[in-house]
Amino acid sequence: MHRFYAPDFAGDRDVPLPDDEAQHLARVLRLKPGDTVAIFDGRGREALARVETVRAGKVMVRATTARQPAAESKVALTLAQALLKSDKMDRVISDAVMLGVAAVQPVLSRRTDIPKSALRTGVRQERWDRTVIASVKQCGRAVVPPVLAPVEMSDLLRMKGGRTRVMLVEPSAAASGAVRDLRSLEANIPTEAVVMVGPEGGWDPQEVEGAADSGVLLVSLGSRTLRADAAGAAAIAVLQYVWNAW
Numbered sequence: 001m002h003r004f005y006a007p008d009f010a011g012d013r014d015v016p017l018p019d020d021e022a023q024h025l026a027r028v029l030r031l032k033p034g035d036t037v038a039i040f041d042g043r044g045r046e047a048l049a050r051v052e053t054v055r056a057g058k059v060m061v062r063a064t065t066a067r068q069p070a071a072e073s074k075v076a077l078t079l080a081q082a083l084l085k086s087d088k089m090d091r092v093i094s095d096a097v098m099l100g101v102a103a104v105q106p107v108l109s110r111r112t113d114i115p116k117s118a119l120r121t122g123v124r125q126e127r128w129d130r131t132v133i134a135s136v137k138q139c140g141r142a143v144v145p146p147v148l149a150p151v152e153m154s155d156l157l158r159m160k161g162g163r164t165r166v167m168l169v170e171p172s173a174a175a176s177g178a179v180r181d182l183r184s185l186e187a188n189i190p191t192e193a194v195v196m197v198g199p200e201g202g203w204d205p206q207e208v209e210g211a212a213d214s215g216v217l218l219v220s221l222g223s224r225t226l227r228a229d230a231a232g233a234a235a236i237a238v239l240q241y242v243w244n245a246w
Contacts, residue, residue, distance in 0.1 A: 002029060003137045005144070006039040006049070006061060014052050014060040020130065022059035025051070038067060040136070042144035045069075069142030075245040076102040076192045078163075079232050080156055082109040082199035086124070088229040090131050092197075095233040097135035097145055100240060104128075105194070106150040111201035119150055153207055156196070157214045164190035165216045168197050168235050169208055171223050179218045182235065186242040195239060197232040 004021045017025060017039075025031050033051050039061055040046040047063040079096045083089060083106050093104050119125075128147040136144050151159075169179060196216065198207075212218055221234055240246050 001036075001038050002031070003038040003040065003046075003140075004049075004061070005042060005133050005137065007042050009039050009041055009045075009047065009049070009061070009063050011047070011063045011066075014062050017059045017061060019057070020133075022057060025059050026054050026057065036064075037061065039063060040069060040142035042136075042142070044072070044142050046142040070140035071246075072141070072143055073100040073102070073240060073245045075190060075240070075243050077236065077239065077245070078103045078105055078192075078194045079236060080105040080107050080194050080196040081232055082107045082153075082197065082203075082228070083112045083114045083150060084200060084228055085114065086127075088200075089124075090127065092229050092232050093128055093131050093147060094135045096236060097132050097141075098139040099233060099236045100141070100246070101145055101236060102192075103145050104132075104147045105156065106147065107153055107156055107196070108150055109153045109199050110204035110207060111199045113200065125149075154210070157210060157216070160215070162192065164188070164193040165211075166193065166195050166219045166235075166239075167203070167208065167211045167216045168195060168231055169218050169220055170202055170225055171220055178212060179220050182219050182221060182238045183242055185217070185219070185239070189243045189245075193239070195232070195235050197235065198228060200228045202228075 004017055009015045031051055035051045037049055039049045046067045046069040048065040048067050049061040049063045052060040052062050079101050081092050096104055
């Protein structure tokens with residue numbers, strides 16, 4: 001069943017698909033009026049729908065029957081990922097969304113290899129938003145999690161709230177004696193959590209020290225050093241499992 005993002009859908013009227021979705025339905029999939037699709041509003045609702053019109057790049061659909069989407073995680077988990085180069089960051093966001101995160105928070109760290117000027121045009125944000133929609137369609141979710149505006153690491157550490165905060169660190173950091181295994185978090189299941197993953201060069205030691213001083217739990221995935229674009233997905237999967245959040 002083909003799924004489409006229709007943020008304004010209602011059960012009693014025809015609604016237009018966003019331009020990207022309309023183009024995909026009409027030009028790529030070549031669906032026709034009368035065909036049945038699934039639509040979701042990005043806020044948790046999903047329905048079967050009938051394609052009503054396909055004309056001049058515009059597509060109208062009408063919801064027919066409510067449908068149960070994939071369940072959301074019981075723990076609202078935010079991935080705070082130090083910025084990576086474009087294709088790697090896209091992959092991180094895609095994997096995180098399919099694994100069920102509530103939000104992605106890009107972070108400017110000391111070793112981030114991306115100039116701030118590259119973030120000002122909004123092009124990256126637009127691409128990230130498209131990546132989120134594609135990933136939500138792929139995995140069966142009906143909630144579209146936000147990719148938040150990038151923040152400095154120092155600002156991230158000030159965003160405490162009532163959330164459990166963990167920082168994924170390299171195995172060598174275990175020498176400090178303050179690093180815990182992710183499985184040790186099993187006993188205390190939070191309602192909200194943030195997992196921080198560093199850049200390709202790893203966290204700067206001052207960032208690790210600052211995180212620990214602000215109450216962030218330092219954790220590792222064991223003795224192996226993972227790539228920055230793989231560590232987040234691994235940590236999310238482990239946390240979802242130990243917290244029985246799926």
